[in-house]
Structure formats: C-alpha cells, structure tokens
Amino acid sequence: xxxxxxxYFFLLIGTMIVFYLFNDNKLKQSxxxxxxxxxxxxxxxxxxxxxxxxxxxxxxxAQHAYKSAYxxxxxxxxxxxxxxxxxxxxxxxxxxxxxxxxxxFIGEQFVAALGIGFYxxxxxxxxxxxxxxxxxxxxxxxxxTLCNTFFTRISSGPILNIKAFxxxxxTLPSKLTEENFTVGLQRILIGAIKKLVIAERFSxxxxxxxxxxxxxxxxxxxxxxxxxxxxxxLYFDFSGYMDIAIGSARMFGINLNENFNMPLRSQSVSEWxxxxxxTLINWFTQYIYYPxxxxxxxxxxxxxxxxxxxxxxxxxxxxGFGVTYLIWGxxxxxxxxxxxxxxxxLLKLNEKLTSFYYQLIxxxxxxxxxxxxxxxxxxxxxxxxxxxxLKLIDWRNFFPDISLKSWILNGVDWKMEFMVSMRxxxxxxxxxxxxxxxxxxxxxxxxxxxxxxxxxxxxLIVFGVFNSGTRFIYMNF
Amino acid sequence: xxxxxxxxxxxxxxxxxEFSDSSIVLNDQSTAKDIAMWDSLTxxxxxxxxxxxxxxxxxxxxxxxxxxxxxxxxxxxAKLK
Numbered sequence: 001x002x003x004x005x006x007x008y009f010f011l012l013i014g015t016m017i018v019f020y021l022f023n024d025n026k027l028k029q030s031x032x033x034x035x036x037x038x039x040x041x042x043x044x045x046x047x048x049x050x051x052x053x054x055x056x057x058x059x060x061x062a063q064h065a066y067k068s069a070y071x072x073x074x075x076x077x078x079x080x081x082x083x084x085x086x087x088x089x090x091x092x093x094x095x096x097x098x099x100x101x102x103x104x105f106i107g108e109q110f111v112a113a114l115g116i117g118f119y120x121x122x123x124x125x126x127x128x129x130x131x132x133x134x135x136x137x138x139x140x141x142x143x144x145t146l147c148n149t150f151f152t153r154i155s156s157g158p159i160l161n162i163k164a165f166x167x168x169x170x171t172l173p174s175k176l177t178e179e180n181f182t183v184g185l186q187r188i189l190i191g192a193i194k195k196l197v198i199a200e201r202f203s204x205x206x207x208x209x210x211x212x213x214x215x216x217x218x219x220x221x222x223x224x225x226x227x228x229x230x231x232x233x234l235y236f237d238f239s240g241y242m243d244i245a246i247g248s249a250r251m252f253g254i255n256l257n258e259n260f261n262m263p264l265r266s267q268s269v270s271e272w273x274x275x276x277x278x279t280l281i282n283w284f285t286q287y288i289y290y291p292x293x294x295x296x297x298x299x300x301x302x303x304x305x306x307x308x309x310x311x312x313x314x315x316x317x318x319x320g321f322g323v324t325y326l327i328w329g330x331x332x333x334x335x336x337x338x339x340x341x342x343x344x345x346l347l348k349l350n351e352k353l354t355s356f357y358y359q360l361i362x363x364x365x366x367x368x369x370x371x372x373x374x375x376x377x378x379x380x381x382x383x384x385x386x387x388x389x390l391k392l393i394d395w396r397n398f399f400p401d402i403s404l405k406s407w408i409l410n411g412v413d414w415k416m417e418f419m420v421s422m423r424x425x426x427x428x429x430x431x432x433x434x435x436x437x438x439x440x441x442x443x444x445x446x447x448x449x450x451x452x453x454x455x456x457x458x459x460l461i462v463f464g465v466f467n468s469g470t471r472f473i474y475m476n477f
Numbered sequence: 478x479x480x481x482x483x484x485x486x487x488x489x490x491x492x493x494x495e496f497s498d499s500s501i502v503l504n505d506q507s508t509a510k511d512i513a514m515w516d517s518l519t520x521x522x523x524x525x526x527x528x529x530x531x532x533x534x535x536x537x538x539x540x541x542x543x544x545x546x547x548x549x550x551x552x553x554x555a556k557l558k
Contacts, residue, residue: 132538270518285517286541293521294537300522308518340518344497347513 011039011151012248019252020176028172029142032150032252039151040114047114051154054085054116055145058123062130062137075131079124086120091321115154117318121283122148126162128287135163143169152248156241158259158279165254173253179446184250186443189456191243196464198432199237201425202229204418210378210388220398223388227371229422230378232429235264238277262436267362268346269335272370284311301340308336324376324385331373424463479557484531484550491530495523505547531557 015035022028040048058078065074130137138144143166153160173180209226239260249256263275273281289311296303316329339346350358375392379385391397432439442452479487489503496514509515515523524540527533527549533556543549 134538270516289517290521290541291537294540297521297525300525303521304518307521336518343514343519 016251023174025172029146029169033146036149036151043114051149055148059141059144066130066137070131078127082120082124086116089116118157118159119148121159122162125287153245158257159283168254180250180253182446182448184247187243187247190443191240193460194236194240198425198429199233200465201421202233205422206230206233220392220394223392227375231371231374264433266366268339270339272366284315288314305337309333323382324379328373328376335369484553491526495526503546507546
C-alpha cells in the first residue's frame, strides 16, 4: 500500500471514523495501532512480526534494565540486537529487490521489514536515553508499539522521539476540530500534488537516465540535467510523502515533527543538512555527532572532522550497503570539512558581497554540489556511476552535437508527450519553489477555504500522473 | 568569587577570541542564531575553551542543553560555587 494511493486514503478515512467513535484514550490508541498493523500487513506478515516483536523487546528490556541498574553492557546487548535486525533486513531487502530505485512497484515487491530503518533508530535512541537517565521508561506497551508502527509515517519517517510522541498520545482529541481537519487536508493535498503532479513527471526521465537504457545518457549535458532533476524529484517525492504523513497524523490531533525546511534555498551544505531530512540528521547529531565531538573535544578541529566522518559514514551505511552510498557519504564529509575550514572566510565574503550576491552565487553552488553527490546516491551500481562520470568529464562531447534549439530544451530524442509532461512538472516545481514560503505558511493556517481546497483538488486531478504506480523513493530505506 | 557580570564579561572575551570576531556582544538572551560562527560544528570547541578557562567540566547532556548564554552562565556559576 502506497501512501497517496486510494487504498491508503480509504484506510485513513476508515480509521478516522472509528477513531472518533470512541472517547476512551486507550481505545483510540488501539484503533490507531490496529490500523497501523493492517497497513503493515499489506507488505506481508514478516514486517508486522518484526515491528511488533522488536517493540515488545525494547519496551520490556528498558523497563527491566532500568529497575536493575541499566549498565553499559546491557545497552550494548540490546542495541546490538536492534542494529543486527536493521542490517539483516536491509541486507535481505537489497538482495531481494535488487537495485533499489529500479524496482518501483511496491505491490509486486517483497519488502522484508518495512520501516525498520526508521523505527530501529527510534528504539536505539530510546535505549540510550533510558541508559543516560534522560527520562524514565515508558509505562504503556500500547503507546510504545504505536510509536514504532504508526501507519502514517512508518515507511519513511519522520523519526519520532518516543517520549514526545507518547505525551501527545495522552491528549488525543475527542472530536475532529476544524483546525486539525483543515491543516491536515491541506497538507495531504499538497503532498499528493508534490508527488503526483511534480515528482512523478520526472520518474520516466530519471529512470531512463540512471538505469542505463538507451538512449538515456549521451552527453555530459544529459548527466548534469539528470543529477539536477533527480535532486528536485527527490525533494518533491520525499517532502510530498512527509506532507501526507504529517497531514494524516494531524487528522488524529497528532503533531509530527517537520522533516524539511525549504532545503533548496540553502547557501551551504551544512545549511542543507539543517533543512533536509531534519529528524534523521537530528538523530545522527544527538546520538553520534555530539558524543564523538564531546569525547575528542580537546582535539579541537580534529574532533569536529572525526565526528563528521563518523556521522556520515554511519548515515551512508544506513542508506544502503553499496559503494555508491559510501562515495555519496564521503562527498558530504568532504564538503562539510572544507566548509568548516573556510567558515570564517565565507562569512567575510558574505559581508563583502552583500547577502544578495552571496545568495546568488552560493545557493546554486550548493544545489550543484548536492546534485553531484546524488549522482552516486541514485546510481544503481559503481559501474553505472562510472559510466555517468565518464560522460560528465568528456568535455569534447559535453553538449549534444545538434542544433541549439533542440539541446537547450532536451538533448535526447524522446517522445514528445514525455517531454511535454516532464517540462510541465518542471514548470510546476519551479513555481512551487518560488512561492514555497508563502504557500507553506498558508497551508498551515487553520481557516477552511472552499476555493483553496477546491483548487488543490482540481489541480491534482487535472495534472496528476496516476497510472505509474511508483512508490515513494524513501520507502526503500 | 566571580560575580554573574564578571562571568558574562569573561565569556564575551572567550567568544571574541574563539570566533575571531571583535563585534560580538553577549547578553543572557544571545543564542547561536545571533553569532554567525557558533553552530554545531564549533560548539564543542567553544565548550572546551570555556571548561579550560573556568577550570570546570560539563557533561555532554549539559553541553547540548544550553539554549542561550544565560543558561551557560547559570551552569558556570553553579559549578564555580
């Protein structure tokens, strides 16, 4: 079941009806848990069992360890299990699915343990917090399991802080307020538009470019376009999913953390990581970056460098076992270390150039750097990445040897209908990005506007690409 | 025994030296947003300098819990008592 599919919305509406029939908080939580297990069951019995068993294990382990002095060996033991489960299922997943990105049809694919990448991090963080006595163990197995399985966000995040999520569960609303309904619906609609009107239109091209099918990539120019388009597609796909997850949760009065804050406006790679996949990077910062930087803080700059390397090395492994992910992680390590060394100079440059010109130079530069790293993130294998890199550095054949009119629009001789479709998506993407700040603030307003909602629905119906059946990219993790 | 004002003054000196920025003026409400060089990449180095200067030690949780300079000053004052 794909978030954004009709099945998903029937599940959401059905769950909302039953949820608001009950007044009792525990019953409401039980409804959400049952809906979540039902959602998971679409991917097979193994994801259900894995998630439930790991939740039960982590819940009781933390309680027991806390009562009998939670020591370091115990923390290592439980988190070894968590990490082993995560890596084992990730391993099975990649081998079963093969190339992650070229297997888009979720219904026809085996997903070993959907969402394990996300709830494992939650469980690992939870055990560390209890070990560090940051708070006391959870007392409700129902809330704890729901936090891991919650269906609106299990497959791609945002990553939750178990304590914060569970405190929001204690105040579930008795009725669907106008504010929750309006904001929830608006976020769901904009998420569906991001996915179906924009990201989907890029899929055909991205797959053609990266999956090595002729006439995918002929020149370096094509590689540049492929990397740029993929970065835009990934943003709209992933943040679209987040809008649907956050909007759906809002229907139950649950506020999930935001995962994106207009990352394409970043003026540095470090700023990019403060705006992109925020809950994941916060997790890595809290549980890997800070402890490492703290341990070696007397080494000053070297401590920062070592902490950045540790964080992105683990992040790369979390994304997948391939060498391509390691190269992607290494590039970001390099970017961040260079930025850190040049920080004072960049600040001076900002003053000299004034923020207008600084932004004009460094926003596109950041986009280019991130897009280049995505060449490795998206490539199915090292051989594929190498093939694209060779095209990129072949400067004699960088531009297609055809007329200006053709290559400025598109160097590849694809079918006109696909070209028009992609360009329409590109147009909508740029329009969205230009007005992103205003739109985001309007969509978080609680005043129900019939013209706005009608416009969003009609826009989605008219321009949405509904027949491809592709899943959200981050469901692979 | 240092007064609260003295601690703030010393902190200002540390920030100026650490970030090579003589324009820094601290008050209790100052946060990382107000000081361009102060972010997660430079935070631990700054904390190390503060620990050495005042001859105190912070735990990791203390270091990442400071929301502003006021929190930092309160923690230093408590440790110096």
